[in-house]
Amino acid sequence: MTKQTRSPRIDPLDPAGIGDLLTPQEKQVAESVRRLCEDKIDPFVADWFERGELPDIRGLAQELGSLGVLGMHLEGYGCAGMSATEYGLACMELEASDSGVRSLVSVQGSLAMFAIWRWGSEEQKQQWLPAMAAGKAIGCFGLTEPDIGSDPGNMRTTARRDGTDWIVDGRKMWITNGSVADVAVVWARTDEGVRGFVVPAGTPGFSAPEITHKLSLRASVTSELVLDGVRLPAEAVLPEVTGLKxxxxxxxxxxxxxxxxxxxxxxxxxxxxxxxxxxxxxxxxxxxxxxxxxxxxxxxxxxxxxxxxxxxxxxxxxxxxxxxxxxxxxxxxxxxxxxxxxxxxxxxxxxxxxxxxxxxxxxxxxxxxxxxxxxxxxxxxxxxxxxxxxxxxxxx
CATH class of the missing domain: 1.20.140.10 (Butyryl-CoA Dehydrogenase, subunit A, domain 3)
Structure with a gap:
């Protein structure tokens, strides 16, 4: 008599069995991020959202940095060097807690850090990337402007040469991490085309007032960037790229x-x-x-x-x-x-x-x-x- 075996039941949370497509390491990355979220974010995020704030953002950034999540898909300079799929799984777990927290990580790693890692000088990379990967420095990315969103080629922020320095003037809008950032990557029109600039917070003429009265991404810091005659040295420009690329x-x-x-x-x-x-x-x-x-x-x-x-x-x-x-x-x-x-x-x-x-x-x-x-x-x-x-x- 042949013994019949029961077919396994479908997993209601993964009915297609997509988990079978992931490697053990990919699953481990997802589980590690999920545990951090369950411990450090989930019990508090509804209150953060209701109050419209992300308190102790620096403490959270360092927790994320300790886990290796910040710039995790980049190589070197203290970055974890993980795969794109592992980074994607981390983003999914973070946003399962809240989009604002995932935005913090995305802007830090995929915008500010990536810009310096891909287009920056060796000096810029050494100065900023290790601290940003550890969450000890927070970055933001200034591209969108009050009247310029989908058409960045018409941005109004400008940078002009003054001797060996650059003078940057303009406004950027809807900038995640802006008012808490230690460094901003700001894009501006120049006579040579669009260029990127690494602007440390505290540079004279640079300010980042926080945007309030949001009804979305409330557990996230969103700011305007104001650049009034910001003088930057020649080494502040990202040297490896010109143009919207x-x-x-x-x-x-x-x-x-x-x-x-x-x-x-x-x-x-x-x-x-x-x-x-x-x-x-x-x-x-x-x-x-x-x-x-x-x-x-x-x-x-x-x-x-x-x-x-x-x-x-x-x-x-x-x-x-x-x-x-x-x-x-x-x-x-x-x-x-x-x-x-x-x-x-x-x-x-x-x-x-x-x-x-x-x-x-x-x-x-x-x-x-x-x-x-x-x-x-x-x-x-x-x-x-x-x-x-x-x-x-x-x-x-």
């Missing part, structure tokens, strides 16, 4: 992290909805037992699963050196849009409780409204992909 290369790094990070927010809301539906009783049974609720949960799970498969695929391509900028646009456009839809659907399952900060759903919903816009709007990524598949540019 510089800032756009940095944005591509940050967008890649968002491909993964947005799924963390989606996963948190999906898990909250699944748990709530199993506990909330109406008409004598849990609402998880009703067909319409199950359809919502299944649709949310499908979109999350497809987004995660896309993220893993793009991560493998990035690790192989074959990832194209247009493919990053594909991931950013799809995953943020679907993550926001998942969060909105989760809110309907939680009913009135969905708007309470006792649950993570409304916080993630509000945060993703910002994530949908920054590092390239839906419209811009749509046009990037439109040009890629048709061969016709439609930006103007």
């Amino acid at each position: 510089g800032p756009l290369s940095c944005l591509n790094e940050a967008r890649y992290g968002i491909v993964w990070g947005s799924l963390g927010a989606a996963r948190a809301c999906l898990n909250a909805a699944l748990s709530y539906a199993g506990e909330r009783t109406q008409f004598g049974k849990p609402i998880a037992g009703f067909q319409l609720t199950q359809r919502k949960l299944v649709d949310m799970t499908l979109e999350y699963t497809k987004g995660l498969l896309l993220a893993v695929h793009l991560g493998r391509r990035k690790d192989e050196g074959t990832l194209l900028p247009e493919q990053v646009s594909l991931g950013k456009l799809n995953n943020v849009r679907e993550a926001l839809d998942i969060c909105r659907e989760a809110r309907t399952i939680l009913g009135a409780n969905g708007i309470s900060l006792e649950y993570p759903v409304i916080r993630h919903m509000a945060n993703l409204e910002s994530v949908l816009t920054y590092e390239g709007t839906v419209e811009m990524h749509t046009l990037v992909l439109g040009q890629a598949i048709t061969g016709h540019a439609a930006f103007r």
Whole structure:
């Protein structure tokens, strides 16, 4: 008589078994970041969001630095040198806690640190990268301006030569980490084209007033950068790049992290909805037992699963050196849009409780409204992909 074996049950949190695509080290990275978030962020983040602050940001930065998360995909200078997929998984775990915390890490590592690591001088790298990797110095990235977002080629911030020095004048807007940063990477128009400058905080003429009254990314420091006749020495300029190639290369790094990070927010809301539906009783049974609720949960799970498969695929391509900028646009456009839809659907399952900060759903919903816009709007990524598949540019 043949003994029958029972088929394993599907994992409701990973029905496609995507975890099987990850290496033991990748799983370990995700678990390490998840443990830090559970200990240092999750118990407090709803209160931070409600109060509109990220208290002890320097302490949190050093915790993240000790774990090796800051600039973790960069080589040397105290950076962990981990893979793109490992970095993506870290972003997903961070954003499962809060988009603002993931933004802190993304701006530090993929924008400010990457700009110095990729385009800076050896002196700039030695001066800033080890401290930034350890979280002992915080960086920000100044590209967006009050009236210039999707068209950075028309930025109004300028830099002119004065002897061997540079004089920088202008404004930057919506700058994560700005008012707490020790160093800002600022992009400006020059007679030679767009150039990047490493601006230490405290330089005369430089200030970073904090932006308040936000209803999204409230557990994040957001600032304006003001540069009034900021005099910088010749060695402050990033020497290895001229033109928009510089800032756009940095944005591509940050967008890649968002491909993964947005799924963390989606996963948190999906898990909250699944748990709530199993506990909330109406008409004598849990609402998880009703067909319409199950359809919502299944649709949310499908979109999350497809987004995660896309993220893993793009991560493998990035690790192989074959990832194209247009493919990053594909991931950013799809995953943020679907993550926001998942969060909105989760809110309907939680009913009135969905708007309470006792649950993570409304916080993630509000945060993703910002994530949908920054590092390239839906419209811009749509046009990037439109040009890629048709061969016709439609930006103007």
